[in-house]
Amino acid sequence: MTQRRVVVAIDGPAGAGKSTIARRLAERLGFTYIDTGAMYRAVALWALRQNVDPTDMHRMEQLALAAEIELQPGRIRLNGEDVTEAIRSPEVSSGASKIAVIAGVRRRMVDKQRSIGERASVVMEGRDIGTVVFPDADVKIFLDAQPPERVRRRLLEVRAKGEQVAESTLALEMEERDRRDSTRRDAPLAQAPDAIYLDSTALSIDEVEEAVLKIVRQRVTNGKEFH
Known part of the structure; x- marks a missing residue:
């Protein structure tokens, strides 16, 4: 290799x-497969747990910046917790589609994706x-x-x-x-x-x-x- x-x-x-x-x-x-959808879902899950409105652009960008997301084969961890199953609920799906259109959130996610690309293939x-x-x-x-x-x-x-x-x-x-x-x-x-x-x-x-x-x-x- x-x-x-x-x-x-x-x-x-x-x-x-x-x-x-x-x-x-x-x-x-x-x-490493960078599953962008799962990354947005992880942030949406955190927003749900923190009772943050997914349309609150400023708060959502803050969460996206602070979120520690790790991708492993078939698994995803958020702030050290395995949330692979938790991010598949309809509520999380709905939240993810709302936050994915926020430019600030997209910028933070792109930063994280590039960071993963610097550490692994x-x-x-x-x-x-x-x-x-x-x-x-x-x-x-x-x-x-x-x-x-x-x-x-x-x-x-x-x-x-x-x-x-x-x-x-x-x-x-x-x-x-x-x-x-x-x-x-x-x-x-x-x-x-x-x-x-x-x-x-x-x-x-x-x-x-x-x-x-x-x-x-x-x-x-x-x-x-x-x-």
């Missing part, structure tokens, strides 16, 4: 398979990782898929959780999210100029994983050092 720290940034729209690929890649390479996915969070990432991938395929994948995900939603409703929601992500002022979804574009429409998860792994090997080690 290469000794230097490596940062792999995976960006792309909703339903492209970023989270699944980032998790599998991190596991395969022995890197990481894989991180999102919508602005290669452009904003880790602009100097060793490997940048823009993972995409055609809209009908992204809707199909998200539909399978949602139904696997036992939720019922019409395909047409989901398609409209994702179209709106794409529009919002691409046009927002604060860190919009965009492909970094030096990112490799990967269309996963016709590929299985295993095939996407192998394709990304190949890119990482070529970019970081000339194919020699990774197993």
Whole structure:
């Protein structure tokens, strides 16, 4: 394994398979998977416990700054406590979506994400990782898929959780999210100029994983050092 720290940034729209690929890649390479969603959830959980209104921007930024967040394979710790299960409640989900739009909170989270990237090799996915969070990432991938395929994948995900939603409703929601992500002022979804574009429409998860792994090997080690 290469000794230097490596940062792999995976960006792309909703339903492209970023989270699944980032998790599998991190596991395969022995890197830390920076689960941004879990990080925001951890701060939202703390806000709930402290009875802080998630719309109170100043207090939320203070909490985000003070939160000590540790990421381990499949686990997350907040201020020394394992909160992996605690952050999955509907109340925490709701709070996380409210605080994720606060610019000050996002700034603090980006600082923490960069700090993790300074201590270990990481894989991180999102919508602005290669452009904003880790602009100097060793490997940048823009993972995409055609809209009908992204809707199909998200539909399978949602139904696997036992939720019922019409395909047409989901398609409209994702179209709106794409529009919002691409046009927002604060860190919009965009492909970094030096990112490799990967269309996963016709590929299985295993095939996407192998394709990304190949890119990482070529970019970081000339194919020699990774197993």
